[in-house]
Amino acid sequence: MNSTKYFYNKYLIILLHIGVWGLLFISPYLFISGQTSLSNITEHSWIPLLFYIIIFYLNYLLLIKKFIFTKKIFLFILINIIVIGLFVWIKHEYILKMFVDNRPKFSHPIRPSRSFFIYIDSLSMIIPIAFVVALKIGERWLKTEAEKKEIENIKLHSELEHLKYQIQPHFFFNSLNNIYSLVDIAPEKAKETLHSLSKLMRYLLYESNSDKVQLNKEIDFMNKYIELMKLRLTDKTHVHSFLPKVDNSITVPPLLFISIIENAFKHGVSATQESEIDFQMEVNKNVIRFVSKNKNFPKTNSDKSGSGIGMENLNKRLDLLYPNEYIYTSKIIQDQYIVILEFKLN
Structure with missing residues (x-):
């Protein structure tokens, strides 16, 4: 009974994850305007979202359990800084250049510096990390409470x-x-x-x-x-x-x-x-x-x-x-x- 319940709970969590990420992927396409190209959505929405997914599940499945829950906070922060730096470098050195080469050239009187975009991209990649840390801590707290309740139930049954x-x-x-x-x-x-x-x-x-x-x-x-x-x-x-x-x-x-x-x-x-x-x-x-x-x-x-x-x-x-x-x-x-x-x- 408990294994069946665990299976269904795990199945529902997987479906929930797929649903949330699927909705985030579809949303930009659903609200696309006539003046926005598909390549623009790919550059500004889908590729960053792909980076967020990688960062999210790298932390969700590995880093938080291995470093946060074992109180190795410094290593956790260091690895995430390296991952964020790698993704920002990939984006600005390869992905953006690929889209810029295929984009019509427009002059603009005020153009933000490249360092400004790097700063914004770095900050944006911290968001999924903060979210996943909060999620995993919440999941662990719920699991701990469930285990406490199970122990109390066993103790209650034994006392009775x-x-x-x-x-x-x-x-x-x-x-x-x-x-x-x-x-x-x-x-x-x-x-x-x-x-x-x-x-x-x-x-x-x-x-x-x-x-x-x-x-x-x-x-x-x-x-x-x-x-x-x-x-x-x-x-x-x-x-x-x-x-x-x-x-x-x-x-x-x-x-x-x-x-x-x-x-x-x-x-x-x-x-x-x-x-x-x-x-x-x-x-x-x-x-x-x-x-x-x-x-x-x-x-x-x-x-x-x-x-x-x-x-x-x-x-x-x-x-x-x-x-x-x-x-x-x-x-x-x-x-x-x-x-x-x-x-x-x-």
Whole structure:
């Protein structure tokens, strides 16, 4: 894909060069007056333009890369002075004499000196050099910026992969903690939980390896995880989830909501008090909104139910995936801990 894009870009640049020089060659002929001969256009337009082309591409293809970009400025200037001097000499010693010999002789009261024309020709040949230097510096800057962007994209992808793979062992660790809490008090539930965990791990290992997954599969994963977490709850905790059925064409980054759900179960459950946990997702046009609510039961320092790496990773992933293009808020209102995540679907 990149090689094809490079080929087309290079092809377009070549066509652009041919078009510009072709237009410059044709322009004098298009605007020729009845009193201007073709030999006059050749002398004053086409031959100087041919010199400009040689100077332009000598610098464009060789001198700038070899001397300017390697900081050998003196050699670059010296070579160009020699080339300009050579072309001016050729023009005045051979080309102009050829046209003068074939031109009718006219007397003129004031005729500029030959040195004046040499000075003007020399200055005119500096113009393509200045232009090509500016062009090559601009091209190099664009190329450097493109390379920086490519490096940033590679780094971004690596960081996202690292964060995504951190979620898997973190998720597995939290799930094992839940199973451990059930082994003594409810061994049958522990077995059931292990079976559910195997299904979830299958999704983690085989379904979530791509950059995007179908939202309906992610929702199914979330539902299974919520059911798994409910197995260890008492009757004092009520869980409500409203996760919609969506079209198969809608895709999202994998495992983007699971840390919010984990966090709700971590802080929203009490062994002695009544509590409710609510999850709600809305998909409107190209915007997805996920809201989590739970009663806030702050954990003590002795609680080892989680390290908080899940929410930390979520914030990093959001910054990398949707820089300045998402809404993430968490707040406590009347003893309710509320998390809202909203972003646009690509």
